[in-house]
Amino acid sequence: MQIIEAENYEDMSRIAGQIIAREINSKPDTALGLATGSTPLGLYTELVKLYEEKRLSFQHTITFNLDEYVGLPASDSNSYHYFMKKHFFQYIDLKEENRHIPNGMAENLQEECKKYERLIEKSGGIDLQILGxxxxxxxxxxxxxxxxxxxxxxxxxxxxxxxxxxxxxxxMEQVPAKAITVGIETIMRSKQIILLISGKTKYNAYKRLLDGEITETFPASILHKHDNCTVIVDKETVC
Ligand SMILES: O=P(O)(O)OC[C@H]1O[C@](O)(CO)[C@@H](O)[C@@H]1O
Structure with a gap:
């Protein structure tokens, strides 16, 4: 596991953006695994900037989001479908048919999980997975x-x-109780992983990750076993 200490949140986002741009520029049909949450927002801003400067195109890229809440339609402003469109997809040239996010409204959720897994497999697996x-x-x-x-x-x-x-x-009652998520085994099959860690609230998680004990009680610890995983952490987390 390689660790990069970024100066700040912007720097963390910029470094991650450069790694992704390099990957897509050398392999335009990259299968990119995407995350939501507050952490990758700066990264999406960075990727949009690179796209607008014509230094990056998503024309042949395929994306798979990690997760979606069960019971929230794509039109709900708290769904991850909505999040991705709002913060990233609306600004870039990624084809609609190449964007994949689990359907938390599927009638048969078990079948939806199997279908999603098959889709990832059919694309040849994730080339580069972003994680928070x-x-x-x-x-x-x-x-x-x-x-x-x-x-x-x-x-x-x-x-x-x-x-x-x-x-x-x-x-609080409106926060969904369940979600569909890509599994740990699936994440670990990604050829490359970038884990972004930002902010004081992640200090304990970062410290535990560094402890190195690999245990299912701390899911991120499995990343120590991946042979191409880069952690980009900002100074605010570390100090
Ligand atoms: O970046 P945040 O908002 O702290 O969220 C932490 C993690 O939890 C999730 O929201 C759950 O999927 C991830 O997307 C994110 O990496």
Whole structure:
């Protein structure tokens, strides 16, 4: 696991943007794994900037988002479908048919998980996966206790995750209890992984990651076993 200490949030986002641009410029049909949450927002701004400066095109790129809440339609402003369009997709030339996000409204959620997993496989797997980290060590929405062998599945969100994400919802009760998430095994099959860590609230998670113990009670710890994983952490987290 390689660790890059960025000066600040902007620097973290810029470094990640450069790695992604390099990857897409050398392999235009890159399968990119995308994350939501506050952490990657700066990265999306950076990628849009590179696109507008004509230094990057997503014309042949295919994307797979990590997760989506169960029960929220794409039109809901708290869905990850809505998030991706608002913060990234509307500004770039990524074809609509190449954008993939699990459907949290699917009638048969188990079938939706299998279908999503098959889609990733059919594309040849994720080339470059972007990850954020939850305060409890979750990656995607793989909460502590999720088997490392899990593929795309339905997860009951931890109370701490629901509380952390409550800032986006009018009331705590409206924070969904379940989500579809790409599994840890699927994430680990990605050829390259970039984990972004930003802010004081992630200090404990970062410290535990550095401890190095690999345990299902701290999902991000599995990343120590990946042979091409870069952690980009900002100074605010470290200090
Ligand atoms: O970046 P945030 O908002 O702290 O969220 C942490 C993680 O939790 C999630 O929102 C759950 O998927 C991730 O997208 C994110 O990486």
């Amino acid at each position: 980290i939850g305060g409890n060590g979750h990656i995607g929405f793989n909460e502590p206790g999720t088997p490392f062998s899990a593929q795309t599945h339905i997860i009951c969100l931890d109370q701490s995750t629901r509380e952390a994400n409550a800032r986006f919802f009018p009331t």
